[in-house]
Amino acid sequence: MVSSSASASLPKAQRLSGTGWFAVVALWLVGLLALLPDVSGDFSVPLTFFILLLASFIVCWTPFCEKLEKHSDVAMFCVTAVMFIVYGLARRFDGGVALTVHSGIFVGDEYSISPAAIVVFAGAVLSAPAWTRQFRGWAKAVVIALLTLAVLGFGSFWFLGQYYTVGATEILDPTPLLPLAMNVLEFFFLTLVCVAACAGATTRKVLLKSIPIMLILLFGRHAFMRTGGDQ
Amino acid sequence: MQRKIFSWVDSAALVLLVICMCTQIDLGAIGRETLSQGFATKRLFIALPDVMLLLVFVWFVLRTSLLRAWKKTWWPPFPCFALIACMVLSIIHSHQLVQAVQNSLMDVHGIKTILKAILTTKEFKEAFADTLQWTGYFIFAPLIFVNLMYDRSGEKVLLRRRLALVCFAIGVALAVVINLLPNPTLAKAWFSSPNAYAGLLAIALPMILAKVLSHRTANIGWLWATAFLGMMALVVTLCTLISLWAITAMILGIVVAGFMYKARARTAVIVILAVILALSLWTRQGMRNYYRLETWHVPSETQFVKKQYIEWYVAARRTVDRRMHSFATGIGAGNYQFSIGSYYARLPNEEKMPPDSNNLYLVLADSLGILGLAALFWILGYFFKRAYEALRLNPNDWLGAGVIGLLIAFVFVNNFHALIVRGTGTVLAFALSLAIVAKMQAEAALAKGET
Numbered sequence: 001m002v003s004s005s006a007s008a009s010l011p012k013a014q015r016l017s018g019t020g021w022f023a024v025v026a027l028w029l030v031g032l033l034a035l036l037p038d039v040s041g042d043f044s045v046p047l048t049f050f051i052l053l054l055a056s057f058i059v060c061w062t063p064f065c066e067k068l069e070k071h072s073d074v075a076m077f078c079v080t081a082v083m084f085i086v087y088g089l090a091r092r093f094d095g096g097v098a099l100t101v102h103s104g105i106f107v108g109d110e111y112s113i114s115p116a117a118i119v120v121f122a123g124a125v126l127s128a129p130a131w132t133r134q135f136r137g138w139a140k141a142v143v144i145a146l147l148t149l150a151v152l153g154f155g156s157f158w159f160l161g162q163y164y165t166v167g168a169t170e171i172l173d174p175t176p177l178l179p180l181a182m183n184v185l186e187f188f189f190l191t192l193v194c195v196a197a198c199a200g201a202t203t204r205k206v207l208l209k210s211i212p213i214m215l216i217l218l219f220g221r222h223a224f225m226r227t228g229g230d231q
Numbered sequence: 232m233q234r235k236i237f238s239w240v241d242s243a244a245l246v247l248l249v250i251c252m253c254t255q256i257d258l259g260a261i262g263r264e265t266l267s268q269g270f271a272t273k274r275l276f277i278a279l280p281d282v283m284l285l286l287v288f289v290w291f292v293l294r295t296s297l298l299r300a301w302k303k304t305w306w307p308p309f310p311c312f313a314l315i316a317c318m319v320l321s322i323i324h325s326h327q328l329v330q331a332v333q334n335s336l337m338d339v340h341g342i343k344t345i346l347k348a349i350l351t352t353k354e355f356k357e358a359f360a361d362t363l364q365w366t367g368y369f370i371f372a373p374l375i376f377v378n379l380m381y382d383r384s385g386e387k388v389l390l391r392r393r394l395a396l397v398c399f400a401i402g403v404a405l406a407v408v409i410n411l412l413p414n415p416t417l418a419k420a421w422f423s424s425p426n427a428y429a430g431l432l433a434i435a436l437p438m439i440l441a442k443v444l445s446h447r448t449a450n451i452g453w454l455w456a457t458a459f460l461g462m463m464a465l466v467v468t469l470c471t472l473i474s475l476w477a478i479t480a481m482i483l484g485i486v487v488a489g490f491m492y493k494a495r496a497r498t499a500v501i502v503i504l505a506v507i508l509a510l511s512l513w514t515r516q517g518m519r520n521y522y523r524l525e526t527w528h529v530p531s532e533t534q535f536v537k538k539q540y541i542e543w544y545v546a547a548r549r550t551v552d553r554r555m556h557s558f559a560t561g562i563g564a565g566n567y568q569f570s571i572g573s574y575y576a577r578l579p580n581e582e583k584m585p586p587d588s589n590n591l592y593l594v595l596a597d598s599l600g601i602l603g604l605a606a607l608f609w610i611l612g613y614f615f616k617r618a619y620e621a622l623r624l625n626p627n628d629w630l631g632a633g634v635i636g637l638l639i640a641f642v643f644v645n646n647f648h649a650l651i652v653r654g655t656g657t658v659l660a661f662a663l664s665l666a667i668v669a670k671m672q673a674e675a676a677l678a679k680g681e682t
């Protein structure tokens with residue numbers, strides 16, 4: 001009985017790990033892209049990476065990590081919290097390859113899609129089998145939060161539109177709507193990638209063990225090498 | 232003997248904390264009053280429930296250490312710690328806050344003066360106070376409430392659930408009774424604003440009414456009597472409330488609680504009769520009706536739309552400001568009010584807005600970012616699930632349904648009255664703790680039944 005259930009669960013675990021690797025690679029690519037922008041003058045970035053680095057040493061490189069590996073939801077929260085910050089930095093780099101989108105609804109609204117966003121989108125698509133099976137707890141909370149913000153933002157715009165003139169130079173400026181929608185989408189896909197990376201035990205372990213390395217690189221870059229790159 | 236004394240003090244501490252959390256008495260504002268000098272300075276509000284929470288926490292640590300009961304202690308779940316972690320992240324990753332601290336450290340030398348400069352920076356002061364308060368509401372308060380209501384420190388479990396709930400009902404009843412005076416401006420009991428008061432009632436009544444709906448007994452007379460008392464309590468509460476949003480949330484919470492508890496007919500009868508009675512009484516409350524309608528009015532005295540609703544769009548707009556790293560981690564805990572004015576652009580920015588009328592979700596999305604907002608939903612979801620499991624394990628216990636009703640009312644009313652401010656968060660912590668107590672009790676009853 002035991003052996004049959006174990007053999008039945010093995011392919012599923014392997015499948016989760018298989019597609020989960022795409023997510024791990026995508027997250028690492030985002031981490032590398034976060035090395036490129038220059039954030040001179042913004043002391044909060046190196047400070048954040050320093051604190052995260054210290055926390056990650058304790059969480060990922062001590063026996064505490066074994067406990068964390070067993071609780072996928074907790075691991076998912078830790079990975080998401082770090083990657084949200086890293087992604088916020090990575091998307092500042094456009095490298096001349098960014099795509100510009102127009103909503104087509106309002107004149108003059110455009111939004112630049114960074115290479116980091118493209119990486120995250122690709123990661124989310126390729127790792128779909130992994131995140132569809134692990135969508136619970138923290139992941140649901142993030143999606144509810146994103147939806148709440150989108151509903152309140154777009155709802156309040158629609159509501160105010162009944163009373164004020166709408167336009168880029170009018171009382172009610174619609175230009176923040178496109179960035180809001182794109183932010184919601186980008187962070188939604190990023191959440192999916194984080195969920196997928198934490199879905200399988202092997203990918204979760206590898207990601208947790210490697211996050212401090214990513215943070216060392218990021219802290220070193222933004223604390224001591226403050227020249228070059230896009231801003 | 233020692234155990235008995237400790238038990239008495241535990242009960243007294245629980246009673247005091249529950250009664251105090253039904254108020255928002257200001258024990259004194261910290262900071263200098265500078266309005267007379269021509270400029271305003273933000274002052275920190277010290278609420279009685281916060282002070283009481285701290286005192287009870289100190290007692291709890293002391294007695295648990297003396298009883299060597301830490302191993303038997305229930306600890307808040309990870310989502311509660313995650314929210315506090317998000318608050319810390321929002322502070323250290325806030326461009327605005329870190330820059331303000333950096334500016335205050337210019338030309339400052341010596342550890343003492345550096346620390347003083349950091350602690351007196353207004354942005355940091357607010358962030359520190361908020362983080363401390365929320366640590367109290369989401370970690371200390373559930374820890375205290377669960378372990379005092381379901382006390383496992385001794386050989387046998389000591390249940391103080393009824394004591395706490397009776398005190399809660401008394402606290403709420405006192406807050407309602409004090410507002411039966413004719414002056415509508417008094418409709419805030421011991422709270423700092425009518426909105427906070429309305430919010431408390433909106434979330435408290437579904438819990439109290441769930442108890443009224445619960446009597447699964449063959450004694451029909453007793454059923455009628457409790458239903459009548461519950462209905463009268465609802466009518467009296469409806470007559471003191473000014474906010475129509477709070478009233479909507481309250482009724483929504485009661486209906487959900489009643490339906491979850493499968494007391495649909497009783498719930499429908501009580502709510503419909505209470506609303507009809509209250510509406511007939513409202514016709515005699517001229518000025519109160521004026522204030523009531525004001526809460527649903529879209530325009531203000533000078534603008535097409537009230538500042539309260541305009542600020543929804545303004546707050547949503549600020550979340551996408553990349554310079555501030557706003558979307559992921561916000562602009563820093565407690566820093567919502569700073570610089571919000573600059574995001575109004577051409578939208579009218581009236582001077583005044585009723586206190587506590589912010590949208591909690593947008594305040595969180597702005598100050599803690601999407602991470603903080605998600606962490607709050609994670610907490611609510613976690614405890615909602617525990618309440619639902621308690622109800623499923625023991626369908627005869629009303630508490631799970633009561634907590635679900637309260638949480639639904641809380642989720643709705645926070646769009647219009649932010650309810651985790653200056654002491655009011657303790658009530659939410661109390662409700663969350665009740666979900667755990669209900670689940671623990673249901674599990675214990677199930678285990679007892681099996682043996």
